Amino acid sequence: MNFVVTGLGWMTAAAWGTGKTAAAFQPVSGSFSDAEARFRPAPPYPRFNRMDAVSKAAFTAVILAAKDAGMDPSGRKKSAGIIAATRFGCLETDRAYMQELSSREGAGAHPHRFAYTLPSACIGDAAIHLGFTGPGFVVQEKNALSLNGLRFSLDILHRKEAVSMVVGAYDTGLLAPPAFENKTPAYALFWVIERAAVRKKGYGRIAVRKNDHVHFRGRRVYDLSGILDRIRGASKGSGTSPLPPLSFTQEPMQ
Amino acid sequence: METEKKISPGVWVTQVSAVTALGNTLDATWQRLVQGDTAIREVKRFPTAPYASRIAACIDGLHPGESGSRIESLIDNTLDALTAIPKDAFLILATTKGPLDLLEEKGFRSATGTEPFLIPDLVESVSRRWGLSTPGVNINAACASSTVALTLGGMRIASEKADAVLVVCADLVTEFVFSGFSALQILSANPCAPFDRKRKGLSLGEGAAAVLLMSPRRARSQGISPLAVLRGWGISGDAAHIVSPDRSGSGLARAVKQALSAAGIGPEGIAAINAHGTGTIQNDRMELAAFQSVFKDRAILIHSVKGALGHTLGAAGGIELAVSVKAFQEQKIPPTVGCTDPEPLGKGRIFPTPRTLPPGCILSTNSGFGGVNAAVIIESGEIP
Numbered sequence: 326m327n328f329v330v331t332g333l334g335w336m337t338a339a340a341w342g343t344g345k346t347a348a349a350f351q352p353v354s355g356s357f358s359d360a361e362a363r364f365r366p367a368p369p370y371p372r373f374n375r376m377d378a379v380s381k382a383a384f385t386a387v388i389l390a391a392k393d394a395g396m397d398p399s400g401r402k403k404s405a406g407i408i409a410a411t412r413f414g415c416l417e418t419d420r421a422y423m424q425e426l427s428s429r430e431g432a433g434a435h436p437h438r439f440a441y442t443l444p445s446a447c448i449g450d451a452a453i454h455l456g457f458t459g460p461g462f463v464v465q466e467k468n469a470l471s472l473n474g475l476r477f478s479l480d481i482l483h484r485k486e487a488v489s490m491v492v493g494a495y496d497t498g499l500l501a502p503p504a505f506e507n508k509t510p511a512y513a514l515f516w517v518i519e520r521a522a523v524r525k526k527g528y529g530r531i532a533v534r535k536n537d538h539v540h541f542r543g544r545r546v547y548d549l550s551g552i553l554d555r556i557r558g559a560s561k562g563s564g565t566s567p568l569p570p571l572s573f574t575q576e577p578m579q
Numbered sequence: 580m581e582t583e584k585k586i587s588p589g590v591w592v593t594q595v596s597a598v599t600a601l602g603n604t605l606d607a608t609w610q611r612l613v614q615g616d617t618a619i620r621e622v623k624r625f626p627t628a629p630y631a632s633r634i635a636a637c638i639d640g641l642h643p644g645e646s647g648s649r650i651e652s653l654i655d656n657t658l659d660a661l662t663a664i665p666k667d668a669f670l671i672l673a674t675t676k677g678p679l680d681l682l683e684e685k686g687f688r689s690a691t692g693t694e695p696f697l698i699p700d701l702v703e704s705v706s707r708r709w710g711l712s713t714p715g716v717n718i719n720a721a722c723a724s725s726t727v728a729l730t731l732g733g734m735r736i737a738s739e740k741a742d743a744v745l746v747v748c749a750d751l752v753t754e755f756v757f758s759g760f761s762a763l764q765i766l767s768a769n770p771c772a773p774f775d776r777k778r779k780g781l782s783l784g785e786g787a788a789a790v791l792l793m794s795p796r797r798a799r800s801q802g803i804s805p806l807a808v809l810r811g812w813g814i815s816g817d818a819a820h821i822v823s824p825d826r827s828g829s830g831l832a833r834a835v836k837q838a839l840s841a842a843g844i845g846p847e848g849i850a851a852i853n854a855h856g857t858g859t860i861q862n863d864r865m866e867l868a869a870f871q872s873v874f875k876d877r878a879i880l881i882h883s884v885k886g887a888l889g890h891t892l893g894a895a896g897g898i899e900l901a902v903s904v905k906a907f908q909e910q911k912i913p914p915t916v917g918c919t920d921p922e923p924l925g926k927g928r929i930f931p932t933p934r935t936l937p938p939g940c941i942l943s944t945n946s947g948f949g950g951v952n953a954a955v956i957i958e959s960g961e962i963p
Contacts, residue, residue: 372821400818402818406814406816412697412699413697414698414719416697419679419682419755420682420686422755422759423682423683423755426754426755426758434758434759434761434762435762436759436762436763436764436822439758439759439760439762439763440821440822440948442676442755442759443675443719443721443948443949444719445719445720445721445947445948445949445951446821446948446949448949449816449821449948449949449950449951450821450949452816452818452949452950453818453819453820453821453950455818456818457816457818458815458816458817458818458830458833459814459815459816460727460814460815460816460951461720461814461816461949461950461951462718462719462720462723462724462727462814462951463718463719463720464716464717464718464719465698465699465702465716465717465718465719466699466702466714466715466716466717467699467700467702467703467714473716476735476740477731477734480731480734480735480738480740481734483738484734484737484738484841486813486814486837533740537740
């Protein structure tokens with residue numbers, strides 16, 4: 326079965342964008358807050374300003390990817406799901422919640438903050454905003470850019486348990502091991518993947534082949550950054566200019 | 580869409596184990612479960628005075644593991660009961676908060692130094708200590724984590740991408756989580772009473788389960804027989820509310836219908852339901868509405884183990900699948916401890932005493948924050 330990458334959305338500590346500005350995706354050290362302060366979901370999402378920083382970033386990248394793929398931005402129900410990979414997940418929120426709990430001896434633990442001590446809360450928010458009624462979960466692993474989440478999403482699409490899957494990774498940019506002192510690049514990066522029978526055009530075909538190897542545009546990729554690099558490669562020299570969607574005739578499956 | 584779905588050829592459940600507050604093995608848990616015992620009692624591990632409840636189902640004598648977290652020894656105790664785990668098994672852990680006790684006690688730093696010990700570290704640690712060839716992943720889908728993990732494992736095998744998948748599900752009772760559920764005002768002051776008209780909320784519990792899934796081809800080649808067969812699965816999203824279920828139950832009903840479709844059976848093929856049954860007003864009402872929409876007025880047996888074991892969060896679905904395997908072996912459905920006066924839609928379906936299991940499959944469901952619902956269907960391994 327053939328699949329197509331039909332949308333890309335991303336956010337860093339400095340900016341946000343879609344596949345059209347993939348070349349500008351450059352994770353930098355720091356937190357998401359500066360970029361988030363300027364971002365406004367359209368249509369508005371009432372809970373957006375109540376989400377924690379990393380959840381806002383993942384939420385933003387998911388809805389930008391959906392927009393880039395031309396999906397209906399309203400909350401009308403649709404057969405789509407979200408798989409997000411992360412290493413640190415909601416670690417910052419866990420620590421903030423624990424601090425609050427310790428300082429107030431439990432009396433003032435905030436239910437709102439507690440909801441975001443689940444790394445899957447942000448994809449729940451995105452699913453509500455976009456009306457996604459398919460599978461939604463988080464994959465936690467040391468290398469959040471590995472292909473495990475992507476393979477799960479292709480399994481789901483292959484078995485026709487959703488029409489579209491948004492898959493990607495996000496991570497916080499504040500607390501890096503070993504000592505939780507140095508800042509790591511903060512990023513959220515998501516793709517929309519659909520069956521080729523559903524959507525004909527996109528950034529290129531993606532498939533799982535022999536030995537569970539993932540191929541994008543006919544060549545093997547080893548992690549999610551390989552897909553991004555290939556899309557950015559197509560936009561080299563164009564800076565942040567629009568990246569035209571590629572059709573199957575331009576990028577045949579090999 | 581659903582009519583196009585692929586029918587699963589069946590994924591074999593070849594080994595199961597569980598450690599709960601009711602017993603340190605699946606057999607011990609089952610014995611007390613069918614007797615109607617509950618492990619929910621006063622919490623000694625941390626002060627409960629600030630909270631809405633003082634009770635939970637904690638495992639006695641659960642000591643910190645190598646990392647300093649109790650979850651490591653909980654998982655080790657669970658995996659110790661398995662014989663011969665294939666080295667090439669893909670590990671899928673299912674925990675919502677993993678080694679959270681380390682955050683409470685040491686700021687997530689492990690006992691051996693300043694290195695942090697987070698969920699991805701736990702995954703690698705389990706894989707390494709049990710000699711698996713790949714590091715594996717953790718699946719976090721709130722209280723549906725285990726059932727989603729079982730579904731993903733089933734899909735990997737059904738898609739012929741893996742021959743063996745080891746699903747390990749575990750969560751602890753911590754003050755962190757206890758305080759959060761208390762703040763959400765869904766903790767019951769008394770032991771939870773799933774599906775009872777007078778239920779007041781949930782009781783937390785801790786526990787773990789391990790489920791080894793294998794392709795029939797691989798298992799046969801090693802002379803292994805199935806304990807049960809994972810026939811179908813479904814995952815859906817409510818797209819309604821972040822911490823409350825869709826009251827209509829339509830999201831869960833969709834997951835159940837997907838699972839039936841994947842299994843290639845109709846509602847009449849289900850003999851009993853091992854429900855999420857947390858004891859909260861909203862969850863139990865939603866579940867009964869979902870089951871009513873799928874099974875209509877049929878007097879199908881429904882039960883929840885949470886009145887006995889507490890709500891074990893990410894571990895719930897795995898423990899419940901293990902209990903369902905025992906239900907097939909013993910031809911018996913355990914009681915719903917705490918439910919003496921069921922909701923109207925539960926009358927004639929939910930009982931405070933064990934019931935004989937009729938022929939057919941068992942449906943097991945879980946739902947969680949974010950509006951996620953998951954359902955799996957298993958049948959007895961003794962069916963040819």
